[in-house]
Amino acid sequence: MSTPKDFTTGVGSDVRTSQRRVLFITRRTSAxxxxxxxEQVQTYPAALVRAALAFELLTIGLVLxxxxxxxxxxxxxxxxxxxxxxxxPWYFLGLQEMLHYFPPVVAGVMIPAVLxxxxxxxxxxxxxxxxxxxxxxxxxxxxRIFYLAAPLLSVFLLYFDVYVALVPTLLVAGFMLLAAHSxxxxxxxxxxxxxxxxxxxxxxxxxxxxxxxLTVVGTFFRGPGWSWVWPWRS
Amino acid sequence: xxSRLDNTIARIEQTRLWRSIFRSGTGNSTLHRAMAIQQxxxxxxxxxxxxxxxxxxxxxxYLGTLTLGTFVxxxxxxxxxxxxxxxxxxxxYTDVTDLRFVVSSGLxxxxxxxxxxxxxxxxxxxxxxxxxxxxxxxxxxxxxxVIGVVLLLITLLLSYTGYLLPWDQLAFWAITVGxxxxxxxxxMGDKVRFLLLGxxxxxxxxxxxxxxxxxxxxxLSAVFFIAIHFWRIRKDGGLYVRQSDPLRKSAAQGExxxxxxxxxxxxxxx
Numbered sequence: 001m002s003t004p005k006d007f008t009t010g011v012g013s014d015v016r017t018s019q020r021r022v023l024f025i026t027r028r029t030s031a032x033x034x035x036x037x038x039e040q041v042q043t044y045p046a047a048l049v050r051a052a053l054a055f056e057l058l059t060i061g062l063v064l065x066x067x068x069x070x071x072x073x074x075x076x077x078x079x080x081x082x083x084x085x086x087x088x089p090w091y092f093l094g095l096q097e098m099l100h101y102f103p104p105v106v107a108g109v110m111i112p113a114v115l116x117x118x119x120x121x122x123x124x125x126x127x128x129x130x131x132x133x134x135x136x137x138x139x140x141x142x143x144r145i146f147y148l149a150a151p152l153l154s155v156f157l158l159y160f161d162v163y164v165a166l167v168p169t170l171l172v173a174g175f176m177l178l179a180a181h182s183x184x185x186x187x188x189x190x191x192x193x194x195x196x197x198x199x200x201x202x203x204x205x206x207x208x209x210x211x212x213x214l215t216v217v218g219t220f221f222r223g224p225g226w227s228w229v230w231p232w233r234s
Numbered sequence: 235x236x237s238r239l240d241n242t243i244a245r246i247e248q249t250r251l252w253r254s255i256f257r258s259g260t261g262n263s264t265l266h267r268a269m270a271i272q273q274x275x276x277x278x279x280x281x282x283x284x285x286x287x288x289x290x291x292x293x294x295x296y297l298g299t300l301t302l303g304t305f306v307x308x309x310x311x312x313x314x315x316x317x318x319x320x321x322x323x324x325x326x327y328t329d330v331t332d333l334r335f336v337v338s339s340g341l342x343x344x345x346x347x348x349x350x351x352x353x354x355x356x357x358x359x360x361x362x363x364x365x366x367x368x369x370x371x372x373x374x375x376x377x378x379x380v381i382g383v384v385l386l387l388i389t390l391l392l393s394y395t396g397y398l399l400p401w402d403q404l405a406f407w408a409i410t411v412g413x414x415x416x417x418x419x420x421x422m423g424d425k426v427r428f429l430l431l432g433x434x435x436x437x438x439x440x441x442x443x444x445x446x447x448x449x450x451x452x453x454l455s456a457v458f459f460i461a462i463h464f465w466r467i468r469k470d471g472g473l474y475v476r477q478s479d480p481l482r483k484s485a486a487q488g489e490x491x492x493x494x495x496x497x498x499x500x501x502x503x504x
Contacts, residue, residue: 037481039286042267044277047284054296055303062307062353064297066345073334076327077406079435086407089397090356096411104418119383122366124375202367209360 084224093218094158094211100226101162115207122200133196135180143180150176164217168209176202279465282471287481288473299360301389304354305456308392311347312449319399319443323438326401351393358389370474378466381459388456396450398441409435409444 040048088096098107135142150173157166175194179202182191197205223229246252258269260378268282287293318337333340362382365371371379381464413431417423432439467473 038475040283041286041289042264042271043280043284044267044270045280046286047280047289048277050289051296051299054299055306057238058300058303058353059307062304062346062349065349069345070341071345071348071350072404073330073400074403076324077401077436081403081404083403083407086411088408088411089394090352091359091393092412095415096377099415104415105420108415108418109420116383116387119362121379123371123373123379151483201367204363208363 045178085222085226087218087222089218090215093222094214095165096219097214097222098162101160117201118207122204125200132198133179134176134196134199134202145177164214165210168213169206172202172206172209237278250440268454279461279468281468285472285475287328287479288475293479294417294473295360295364297357300356301357304350304461305460307350308347308354309453311343312453313345315347316449321399321442323401323441326399326441330400330402351396351457354389355393356437358386364388368474368476372474375470375474378463378470381463381466385459385463388452388459392448392452392456395452398436398444398449399406401441406436413440442474 039118087093095107101107102111117180135146149171153171154166154173157163157169178191179194179197182195184192184195186192186195221228222233256273258266258273271277271280271282315333318324318333318340330344333344335341337343365379392408394412398405413427413436416430417427419426428434429439430440430443432443485491
Protein backbone atom coordinates (compact mmCIF):
# COMPACT_ATOMS: atom_id res chain seq x y z
CA MET A 1 0.00 0.00 0.00
CA SER A 2 1.98 2.94 -1.22
CA THR A 3 -0.88 5.42 -1.62
CA PRO A 4 -1.65 7.34 1.56
CA LYS A 5 -5.09 6.81 3.07
CA ASP A 6 -7.57 9.52 2.28
CA PHE A 7 -9.19 9.39 5.72
CA THR A 8 -8.39 9.15 9.39
CA THR A 9 -10.07 6.68 11.72
CA GLY A 10 -11.09 7.00 15.34
CA VAL A 11 -13.32 5.38 17.95
CA GLY A 12 -16.33 7.22 19.35
CA SER A 13 -15.98 8.35 22.96
CA ASP A 14 -19.28 6.69 23.95
CA VAL A 15 -17.89 3.25 23.23
CA ARG A 16 -18.96 1.85 26.60
CA THR A 17 -22.64 2.73 26.20
CA SER A 18 -23.26 2.19 22.55
CA GLN A 19 -22.18 0.09 19.65
CA ARG A 20 -18.78 0.98 18.28
CA ARG A 21 -18.98 3.70 15.71
CA VAL A 22 -16.24 4.11 13.12
CA LEU A 23 -15.90 7.51 11.54
CA PHE A 24 -14.41 8.07 8.13
CA ILE A 25 -13.46 11.68 7.57
CA THR A 26 -12.00 12.36 4.17
CA ARG A 27 -9.38 15.04 3.60
CA ARG A 28 -10.37 18.65 3.29
CA THR A 29 -13.65 17.92 5.09
CA SER A 30 -14.65 17.91 8.70
CA ALA A 31 -17.61 16.64 10.64
CA UNK A 32 -19.86 19.64 10.98
CA UNK A 33 -23.40 20.44 11.93
CA UNK A 34 -25.09 22.41 9.21
CA UNK A 35 -27.18 25.31 10.42
CA UNK A 36 -30.40 26.00 8.59
CA UNK A 37 -32.52 29.05 9.15
CA UNK A 38 -35.71 27.05 8.60
CA GLU A 39 -38.18 28.25 11.20
CA GLN A 40 -40.32 25.55 12.77
CA VAL A 41 -43.46 25.88 14.86
CA GLN A 42 -45.32 23.46 17.11
CA THR A 43 -47.97 21.39 15.32
CA TYR A 44 -50.17 22.02 18.36
CA PRO A 45 -51.49 24.67 18.21
CA ALA A 46 -50.17 26.30 14.99
CA ALA A 47 -50.97 23.63 12.39
CA LEU A 48 -54.02 22.14 14.11
CA VAL A 49 -55.73 25.53 14.47
CA ARG A 50 -55.21 26.22 10.77
CA ALA A 51 -56.51 22.76 9.86
CA ALA A 52 -59.58 23.34 12.03
CA LEU A 53 -60.15 26.71 10.35
CA ALA A 54 -59.85 25.11 6.89
CA PHE A 55 -62.35 22.44 7.95
CA GLU A 56 -64.81 25.05 9.23
CA LEU A 57 -64.64 27.08 6.02
CA LEU A 58 -65.15 23.89 4.00
CA THR A 59 -68.16 22.95 6.12
CA ILE A 60 -69.68 26.42 5.79
CA GLY A 61 -69.27 26.30 2.00
CA LEU A 62 -70.81 22.84 1.65
CA VAL A 63 -73.65 23.62 4.08
CA LEU A 64 -74.54 26.75 2.09
CA UNK A 65 -74.47 24.72 -1.11
CA UNK A 66 -76.70 22.05 0.48
CA UNK A 67 -79.20 24.71 1.56
CA UNK A 68 -79.56 26.18 -1.91
CA UNK A 69 -79.07 23.22 -4.26
CA UNK A 70 -80.87 19.89 -4.02
CA UNK A 71 -79.22 16.59 -4.87
CA UNK A 72 -80.78 15.08 -8.01
CA UNK A 73 -83.37 12.33 -7.62
CA UNK A 74 -85.22 10.84 -10.56
CA UNK A 75 -87.99 8.27 -10.79
CA UNK A 76 -87.57 4.79 -9.33
CA UNK A 77 -85.12 2.49 -11.16
CA UNK A 78 -86.82 0.85 -14.15
CA UNK A 79 -84.80 -1.81 -16.04
CA UNK A 80 -87.29 -1.69 -18.92
CA UNK A 81 -86.89 2.05 -19.56
CA UNK A 82 -83.42 3.11 -20.69
CA UNK A 83 -82.81 6.86 -20.55
CA UNK A 84 -80.99 8.31 -23.53
CA UNK A 85 -78.19 9.06 -22.93
CA UNK A 86 -77.40 6.91 -19.88
CA UNK A 87 -74.44 8.68 -18.29
CA UNK A 88 -71.93 7.47 -15.72
CA PRO A 89 -70.98 9.76 -12.78
CA TRP A 90 -69.08 12.85 -14.01
CA TYR A 91 -65.61 11.62 -13.05
CA PHE A 92 -66.06 8.58 -15.33
CA LEU A 93 -67.39 10.54 -18.30
CA GLY A 94 -63.90 10.78 -19.80
CA LEU A 95 -63.79 6.99 -19.90
CA GLN A 96 -67.34 6.82 -21.25
CA GLU A 97 -66.30 9.20 -24.02
CA MET A 98 -63.42 6.84 -24.89
CA LEU A 99 -65.88 3.94 -24.76
CA HIS A 100 -67.75 5.66 -27.56
CA TYR A 101 -64.75 5.33 -29.90
CA PHE A 102 -62.84 2.25 -28.80
CA PRO A 103 -63.91 -1.31 -27.91
CA PRO A 104 -64.64 -1.81 -24.19
CA VAL A 105 -61.47 -3.82 -23.63
CA VAL A 106 -59.43 -0.80 -24.77
CA ALA A 107 -61.44 2.06 -23.29
CA GLY A 108 -62.71 0.32 -20.17
CA VAL A 109 -59.78 -1.86 -19.18
CA MET A 110 -56.55 -0.93 -20.93
CA ILE A 111 -56.75 2.88 -20.71
CA PRO A 112 -57.62 2.93 -16.97
CA ALA A 113 -54.97 0.29 -16.25
CA VAL A 114 -52.33 2.32 -18.11
CA LEU A 115 -53.42 5.51 -16.30
CA UNK A 116 -53.20 3.95 -12.84
CA UNK A 117 -49.91 2.21 -13.61
CA UNK A 118 -48.56 5.47 -15.06
CA UNK A 119 -49.52 7.40 -11.91
CA UNK A 120 -47.91 4.80 -9.65
CA UNK A 121 -44.57 4.70 -11.49
CA UNK A 122 -44.15 8.51 -11.67
CA UNK A 123 -41.86 8.76 -8.60
CA UNK A 124 -39.89 5.65 -9.59
CA UNK A 125 -39.30 6.96 -13.07
CA UNK A 126 -36.07 8.86 -12.90
CA UNK A 127 -36.58 11.43 -15.63
CA UNK A 128 -37.85 14.24 -13.47
CA UNK A 129 -35.41 14.02 -10.56
CA UNK A 130 -33.14 16.68 -11.99
CA UNK A 131 -36.14 18.57 -13.41
CA UNK A 132 -34.22 19.35 -16.55
CA UNK A 133 -36.02 20.86 -19.50
CA UNK A 134 -37.28 18.18 -21.86
CA UNK A 135 -35.13 19.28 -24.79
CA UNK A 136 -32.05 20.41 -22.85
CA UNK A 137 -30.11 17.17 -22.51
CA UNK A 138 -29.74 14.73 -25.38
CA UNK A 139 -31.56 17.23 -27.56
CA UNK A 140 -31.30 15.62 -31.00
CA UNK A 141 -32.62 12.23 -29.90
CA UNK A 142 -35.48 13.70 -27.86
CA UNK A 143 -36.51 15.95 -30.73
CA ARG A 144 -36.60 12.91 -33.03
CA ILE A 145 -38.80 11.01 -30.54
CA PHE A 146 -41.12 14.00 -30.19
CA TYR A 147 -41.41 14.54 -33.95
CA LEU A 148 -42.29 10.87 -34.29
CA ALA A 149 -44.58 10.38 -31.27
CA ALA A 150 -46.75 13.51 -31.51
CA PRO A 151 -47.83 13.04 -35.19
CA LEU A 152 -48.33 9.30 -34.63
CA LEU A 153 -50.66 9.90 -31.69
CA SER A 154 -52.50 12.61 -33.64
CA VAL A 155 -52.98 10.39 -36.71
CA PHE A 156 -54.16 7.56 -34.45
CA LEU A 157 -56.79 9.83 -32.83
CA LEU A 158 -57.77 11.22 -36.24
CA TYR A 159 -58.16 7.69 -37.66
CA PHE A 160 -60.69 6.81 -34.94
CA ASP A 161 -62.40 10.23 -35.24
CA VAL A 162 -61.54 11.12 -31.62
CA TYR A 163 -61.56 14.87 -32.28
CA VAL A 164 -62.41 15.56 -28.62
CA ALA A 165 -59.06 14.11 -27.55
CA LEU A 166 -57.23 15.31 -30.66
CA VAL A 167 -57.74 19.02 -30.02
CA PRO A 168 -56.08 19.02 -26.55
CA THR A 169 -53.29 16.79 -27.92
CA LEU A 170 -52.54 19.26 -30.71
CA LEU A 171 -52.69 22.14 -28.24
CA VAL A 172 -50.16 20.54 -25.88
CA ALA A 173 -47.99 19.41 -28.81
CA GLY A 174 -47.99 23.00 -30.08
CA PHE A 175 -46.68 24.26 -26.76
CA MET A 176 -44.07 21.48 -26.75
CA LEU A 177 -42.95 22.63 -30.19
CA LEU A 178 -42.62 26.15 -28.83
CA ALA A 179 -40.63 24.78 -25.89
CA ALA A 180 -38.33 22.86 -28.25
CA HIS A 181 -37.44 26.10 -29.97
CA SER A 182 -36.99 28.13 -26.82
CA UNK A 183 -34.23 28.16 -24.27
CA UNK A 184 -33.00 29.95 -21.14
CA UNK A 185 -32.07 32.87 -23.41
CA UNK A 186 -35.54 33.38 -24.89
CA UNK A 187 -37.03 36.83 -24.67
CA UNK A 188 -40.48 35.99 -23.27
CA UNK A 189 -40.83 34.52 -19.80
CA UNK A 190 -43.46 32.04 -21.04
CA UNK A 191 -40.97 30.53 -23.49
CA UNK A 192 -38.26 30.35 -20.82
CA UNK A 193 -40.75 28.62 -18.52
CA UNK A 194 -41.86 26.10 -21.16
CA UNK A 195 -38.28 25.33 -22.15
CA UNK A 196 -37.42 24.35 -18.58
CA UNK A 197 -40.29 21.83 -18.23
CA UNK A 198 -39.36 18.15 -17.87
CA UNK A 199 -40.89 15.34 -19.89
CA UNK A 200 -43.07 14.09 -17.00
CA UNK A 201 -44.48 17.61 -16.65
CA UNK A 202 -45.60 17.52 -20.28
CA UNK A 203 -47.20 14.07 -19.96
CA UNK A 204 -49.05 15.03 -16.77
CA UNK A 205 -50.20 18.33 -18.23
CA UNK A 206 -51.48 16.57 -21.35
CA UNK A 207 -53.34 14.13 -19.07
CA UNK A 208 -54.82 17.01 -17.03
CA UNK A 209 -56.01 18.91 -20.13
CA UNK A 210 -57.54 15.73 -21.62
CA UNK A 211 -59.22 14.94 -18.31
CA UNK A 212 -60.82 18.39 -18.09
CA UNK A 213 -61.86 18.56 -21.76
CA LEU A 214 -63.32 15.03 -21.87
CA THR A 215 -65.19 15.48 -18.58
CA VAL A 216 -66.67 18.83 -19.64
CA VAL A 217 -67.66 17.45 -23.05
CA GLY A 218 -69.20 14.33 -21.50
CA THR A 219 -71.14 16.38 -18.93
CA PHE A 220 -72.46 19.22 -21.08
CA PHE A 221 -72.01 18.45 -24.77
CA ARG A 222 -73.36 14.91 -25.09
CA GLY A 223 -77.02 14.16 -25.82
CA PRO A 224 -79.15 11.28 -27.14
CA GLY A 225 -77.07 8.50 -28.71
CA TRP A 226 -73.94 10.28 -27.42
CA SER A 227 -74.40 12.85 -30.20
CA TRP A 228 -72.89 16.33 -29.92
CA VAL A 229 -75.31 18.90 -28.46
CA TRP A 230 -74.84 22.55 -27.53
CA PRO A 231 -75.90 22.93 -23.89
CA TRP A 232 -77.41 26.41 -24.47
CA ARG A 233 -79.67 25.15 -27.30
CA SER A 234 -81.54 22.48 -25.34
CA UNK B 235 -65.15 36.66 32.92
CA UNK B 236 -62.42 35.32 30.68
CA SER B 237 -60.06 34.82 33.57
CA ARG B 238 -62.75 33.03 35.58
CA LEU B 239 -63.23 30.70 32.63
CA ASP B 240 -59.49 30.17 32.41
CA ASN B 241 -59.37 29.41 36.13
CA THR B 242 -62.17 26.91 35.80
CA ILE B 243 -60.45 25.19 32.89
CA ALA B 244 -57.17 25.17 34.81
CA ARG B 245 -58.91 23.61 37.83
CA ILE B 246 -60.54 20.94 35.69
CA GLU B 247 -57.17 20.13 34.16
CA GLN B 248 -55.74 19.59 37.65
CA THR B 249 -58.38 17.04 38.62
CA ARG B 250 -57.42 13.43 39.07
CA LEU B 251 -59.94 12.33 36.44
CA TRP B 252 -58.50 14.66 33.76
CA ARG B 253 -54.95 13.69 34.58
CA SER B 254 -55.86 10.02 34.30
CA ILE B 255 -57.25 10.56 30.79
CA PHE B 256 -54.68 12.91 29.28
CA ARG B 257 -51.18 11.64 29.86
CA SER B 258 -49.33 14.79 28.80
CA GLY B 259 -50.38 16.91 31.74
CA THR B 260 -51.04 20.62 31.52
CA GLY B 261 -48.97 23.61 30.61
CA ASN B 262 -48.09 25.84 27.70
CA SER B 263 -44.43 25.03 27.40
CA THR B 264 -42.98 23.73 24.15
CA LEU B 265 -42.56 20.37 25.82
CA HIS B 266 -46.24 20.19 26.73
CA ARG B 267 -47.26 21.24 23.25
CA ALA B 268 -45.04 18.55 21.76
CA MET B 269 -46.49 16.02 24.18
CA ALA B 270 -50.03 17.00 23.24
CA ILE B 271 -49.22 15.55 19.82
CA GLN B 272 -46.87 12.77 20.73
CA GLN B 273 -48.88 11.37 23.64
CA UNK B 274 -52.18 11.28 21.78
CA UNK B 275 -53.13 8.12 19.92
CA UNK B 276 -54.87 10.03 17.12
CA UNK B 277 -52.40 12.88 16.76
CA UNK B 278 -49.14 11.00 17.28
CA UNK B 279 -49.00 10.10 13.58
CA UNK B 280 -48.36 13.82 12.99
CA UNK B 281 -44.96 15.44 13.53
CA UNK B 282 -44.67 17.53 16.71
CA UNK B 283 -43.14 20.39 14.74
CA UNK B 284 -43.76 21.68 11.23
CA UNK B 285 -41.89 24.13 9.02
CA UNK B 286 -43.49 27.52 9.36
CA UNK B 287 -43.55 28.23 5.63
CA UNK B 288 -45.48 25.01 4.98
CA UNK B 289 -48.43 26.52 6.84
CA UNK B 290 -48.77 29.25 4.20
CA UNK B 291 -51.82 28.91 2.00
CA UNK B 292 -49.65 29.12 -1.10
CA UNK B 293 -47.59 26.08 -0.08
CA UNK B 294 -50.33 23.44 -0.14
CA UNK B 295 -53.64 25.27 -0.59
CA TYR B 296 -54.62 22.87 2.25
CA LEU B 297 -55.94 20.45 -0.39
CA GLY B 298 -55.01 17.31 1.57
CA THR B 299 -56.52 18.73 4.77
CA LEU B 300 -59.70 19.67 2.92
CA THR B 301 -59.97 16.21 1.33
CA LEU B 302 -59.79 14.71 4.81
CA GLY B 303 -62.40 17.29 5.90
CA THR B 304 -64.86 16.11 3.24
CA PHE B 305 -64.25 12.51 4.35
CA VAL B 306 -65.12 13.43 7.95
CA UNK B 307 -68.28 15.22 6.78
CA UNK B 308 -69.20 12.17 4.69
CA UNK B 309 -68.74 9.77 7.60
CA UNK B 310 -70.92 11.90 9.89
CA UNK B 311 -73.73 12.54 7.37
CA UNK B 312 -73.42 8.96 6.08
CA UNK B 313 -73.99 7.43 9.52
CA UNK B 314 -77.05 9.66 10.02
CA UNK B 315 -78.40 8.66 6.60
CA UNK B 316 -77.93 4.99 7.49
CA UNK B 317 -80.52 5.44 10.25
CA UNK B 318 -83.21 6.02 7.61
CA UNK B 319 -82.09 3.74 4.79
CA UNK B 320 -82.81 0.10 3.97
CA UNK B 321 -80.69 -1.44 1.19
CA UNK B 322 -83.58 -3.33 -0.40
CA UNK B 323 -85.76 -2.97 -3.49
CA UNK B 324 -87.99 -0.96 -3.69
CA UNK B 325 -87.70 0.23 -0.05
CA UNK B 326 -84.40 2.02 -0.82
CA TYR B 327 -86.09 4.44 -3.20
CA THR B 328 -89.01 5.20 -0.87
CA ASP B 329 -86.53 5.76 1.96
CA VAL B 330 -84.73 8.36 -0.14
CA THR B 331 -88.01 10.08 -1.08
CA ASP B 332 -88.92 10.01 2.63
CA LEU B 333 -85.61 11.71 3.36
CA ARG B 334 -86.72 14.37 0.97
CA PHE B 335 -90.27 14.93 2.16
CA VAL B 336 -90.79 13.34 5.59
CA VAL B 337 -87.60 13.20 7.69
CA SER B 338 -86.68 16.45 9.48
CA SER B 339 -83.65 17.95 7.73
CA GLY B 340 -83.46 14.77 5.65
CA LEU B 341 -83.20 16.77 2.45
CA UNK B 342 -80.35 18.83 3.89
CA UNK B 343 -78.59 15.72 5.14
CA UNK B 344 -78.71 14.03 1.74
CA UNK B 345 -77.66 17.24 -0.05
CA UNK B 346 -74.67 17.64 2.25
CA UNK B 347 -73.64 14.02 1.71
CA UNK B 348 -73.99 14.30 -2.05
CA UNK B 349 -72.14 17.60 -2.45
CA UNK B 350 -69.40 16.55 -0.02
CA UNK B 351 -68.89 13.40 -2.11
CA UNK B 352 -68.46 15.44 -5.29
CA UNK B 353 -66.15 17.82 -3.41
CA UNK B 354 -64.06 14.92 -2.14
CA UNK B 355 -63.48 13.53 -5.66
CA UNK B 356 -62.64 17.00 -6.95
CA UNK B 357 -60.31 17.79 -4.04
CA UNK B 358 -58.54 14.42 -4.29
CA UNK B 359 -57.80 15.08 -7.96
CA UNK B 360 -56.70 18.65 -7.18
CA UNK B 361 -54.43 17.34 -4.38
CA UNK B 362 -52.87 14.82 -6.78
CA UNK B 363 -52.05 17.41 -9.43
CA UNK B 364 -50.85 19.95 -6.88
CA UNK B 365 -48.46 17.42 -5.34
CA UNK B 366 -47.23 16.50 -8.81
CA UNK B 367 -46.58 20.07 -9.93
CA UNK B 368 -44.68 20.82 -6.72
CA UNK B 369 -42.55 17.73 -7.27
CA UNK B 370 -43.47 16.54 -3.78
CA UNK B 371 -43.62 12.89 -4.90
CA UNK B 372 -39.83 12.66 -5.19
CA UNK B 373 -37.77 10.35 -2.96
CA UNK B 374 -38.11 9.71 -0.07
CA UNK B 375 -41.81 10.39 -0.58
CA UNK B 376 -42.41 8.08 -3.52
CA UNK B 377 -44.31 5.42 -1.57
CA UNK B 378 -46.60 8.02 -0.01
CA UNK B 379 -47.48 9.08 -3.56
CA VAL B 380 -48.46 5.46 -4.30
CA ILE B 381 -50.64 5.40 -1.19
CA GLY B 382 -52.19 8.63 -2.45
CA VAL B 383 -53.04 6.96 -5.76
CA VAL B 384 -54.65 4.08 -3.83
CA LEU B 385 -56.66 6.61 -1.82
CA LEU B 386 -57.82 8.30 -5.04
CA LEU B 387 -59.07 4.93 -6.34
CA ILE B 388 -60.83 4.24 -3.01
CA THR B 389 -62.42 7.70 -3.25
CA LEU B 390 -63.70 6.99 -6.76
CA LEU B 391 -65.05 3.58 -5.69
CA LEU B 392 -66.72 5.10 -2.62
CA SER B 393 -68.45 7.68 -4.77
CA TYR B 394 -69.36 5.11 -7.42
CA THR B 395 -70.85 2.58 -4.98
CA GLY B 396 -72.81 5.38 -3.29
CA TYR B 397 -74.22 6.37 -6.66
CA LEU B 398 -76.42 3.23 -6.80
CA LEU B 399 -77.94 3.54 -3.34
CA PRO B 400 -80.84 5.96 -4.10
CA TRP B 401 -82.12 3.32 -6.58
CA ASP B 402 -83.47 5.89 -9.02
CA GLN B 403 -83.11 5.90 -12.80
CA LEU B 404 -79.88 7.94 -12.60
CA ALA B 405 -78.35 5.41 -10.19
CA PHE B 406 -79.52 2.29 -11.98
CA TRP B 407 -78.31 3.23 -15.44
CA ALA B 408 -75.02 4.79 -14.31
CA ILE B 409 -74.14 1.54 -12.55
CA THR B 410 -75.37 -0.50 -15.52
CA VAL B 411 -73.06 1.46 -17.83
CA GLY B 412 -70.17 1.11 -15.38
CA UNK B 413 -70.59 -2.59 -14.61
CA UNK B 414 -70.84 -3.44 -18.32
CA UNK B 415 -67.28 -2.17 -18.65
CA UNK B 416 -66.06 -4.74 -16.12
CA UNK B 417 -67.34 -7.55 -18.37
CA UNK B 418 -64.77 -6.37 -20.94
CA UNK B 419 -61.92 -7.57 -18.70
CA UNK B 420 -60.20 -10.31 -20.72
CA UNK B 421 -60.95 -13.95 -19.82
CA MET B 422 -62.73 -13.34 -16.51
CA GLY B 423 -64.85 -10.28 -17.33
CA ASP B 424 -68.22 -11.93 -16.75
CA LYS B 425 -67.01 -13.48 -13.49
CA VAL B 426 -65.79 -10.08 -12.25
CA ARG B 427 -69.14 -8.55 -13.12
CA PHE B 428 -71.02 -11.38 -11.39
CA LEU B 429 -68.88 -10.93 -8.28
CA LEU B 430 -69.51 -7.18 -8.26
CA LEU B 431 -73.27 -7.37 -8.82
CA GLY B 432 -74.12 -10.69 -7.17
CA UNK B 433 -76.04 -11.59 -10.32
CA UNK B 434 -76.18 -11.06 -14.04
CA UNK B 435 -77.76 -7.63 -13.86
CA UNK B 436 -78.14 -4.69 -11.50
CA UNK B 437 -80.74 -5.92 -9.01
CA UNK B 438 -81.43 -6.21 -5.28
CA UNK B 439 -78.26 -8.29 -4.75
CA UNK B 440 -76.17 -5.60 -6.42
CA UNK B 441 -77.76 -2.96 -4.18
CA UNK B 442 -76.85 -4.95 -1.06
CA UNK B 443 -73.27 -5.53 -2.23
CA UNK B 444 -72.78 -1.88 -3.10
CA UNK B 445 -74.23 -0.91 0.29
CA UNK B 446 -71.78 -3.15 2.17
CA UNK B 447 -68.88 -1.88 0.05
CA UNK B 448 -69.99 1.73 0.51
CA UNK B 449 -70.64 1.67 4.25
CA UNK B 450 -68.15 -0.87 5.60
CA UNK B 451 -65.37 -2.18 3.37
CA UNK B 452 -64.35 0.98 1.50
CA UNK B 453 -64.57 3.45 4.44
CA LEU B 454 -62.48 1.11 6.62
CA SER B 455 -59.92 0.78 3.81
CA ALA B 456 -59.91 4.56 3.45
CA VAL B 457 -59.26 5.09 7.17
CA PHE B 458 -56.46 2.51 7.06
CA PHE B 459 -54.70 4.17 4.13
CA ILE B 460 -55.34 7.75 5.36
CA ALA B 461 -53.57 6.82 8.61
CA ILE B 462 -50.54 5.51 6.70
CA HIS B 463 -50.64 8.55 4.39
CA PHE B 464 -50.39 11.00 7.31
CA TRP B 465 -47.87 8.90 9.23
CA ARG B 466 -45.61 8.74 6.18
CA ILE B 467 -45.60 12.55 5.97
CA ARG B 468 -43.88 12.56 9.38
CA LYS B 469 -41.59 9.63 8.57
CA ASP B 470 -40.52 11.16 5.26
CA GLY B 471 -39.40 14.38 6.93
CA GLY B 472 -42.51 16.55 6.89
CA LEU B 473 -44.18 18.17 3.93
CA TYR B 474 -41.99 18.62 0.89
CA VAL B 475 -40.42 22.05 0.80
CA ARG B 476 -39.04 23.61 -2.34
CA GLN B 477 -35.84 25.60 -2.14
CA SER B 478 -37.66 28.39 -3.97
CA ASP B 479 -40.40 28.61 -1.32
CA PRO B 480 -39.84 31.94 0.45
CA LEU B 481 -38.52 31.75 3.99
CA ARG B 482 -40.57 33.64 6.51
CA LYS B 483 -38.43 36.13 8.39
CA SER B 484 -39.51 36.92 11.91
CA ALA B 485 -38.02 38.84 14.82
CA ALA B 486 -37.13 35.67 16.66
CA GLN B 487 -35.41 34.27 13.60
CA GLY B 488 -31.93 34.11 15.08
CA GLU B 489 -32.96 32.20 18.19
CA UNK B 490 -35.51 30.07 16.42
CA UNK B 491 -33.02 28.76 13.88
CA UNK B 492 -32.90 25.04 14.19
CA UNK B 493 -29.70 23.10 14.33
CA UNK B 494 -29.88 19.90 12.45
CA UNK B 495 -27.54 17.63 10.57
CA UNK B 496 -28.16 18.29 6.90
CA UNK B 497 -29.20 14.76 6.02
CA UNK B 498 -31.66 14.48 8.89
CA UNK B 499 -33.21 17.92 8.56
CA UNK B 500 -36.83 17.86 9.58
CA UNK B 501 -36.85 14.14 10.35
CA UNK B 502 -38.73 13.20 13.47
CA UNK B 503 -37.56 10.66 15.94
CA UNK B 504 -39.94 7.72 16.08
